[in-house]
Amino acid sequence: MAHSTDNVILQGAHGTFAKQLVFRQRFGQSILCKRPKKSNLSPTDAQLSVRARFLAASVYAKSVRANPELLVLLVKGLQ
Known part of the structure; x- marks a missing residue:
């Protein structure tokens, strides 16, 4: 896993990028991950x-x- 500190471009970034990636902020760190998939299950x-x-x-x-x-x-x- 790559770590980056003081990244001016990604600092505070959040949301979806290109309908494939998601920027999140967790514990003060920027995280880039795959977009979550919605469940097709009906509610219980x-x-x-x-x-x-x-x-x-x-x-x-x-x-x-x-x-x-x-x-x-x-x-x-x-x-």
Whole structure:
């Protein structure tokens, strides 16, 4: 594995290059790797359950933020 220090060109680089390579930043180092492949598998029942719970939590949070009275009660309850 090649190591490079103080590389001005790749410093802070991130994202996809030529739809084949990916620049990443890990622990302060620039890493160049192959582009990850997407899985063609359908989500499991457990994953679908978590998604549904997250959606419900998101809808609840938006409704509380839209109602100032509920927001005050929630903030007081957290303190």
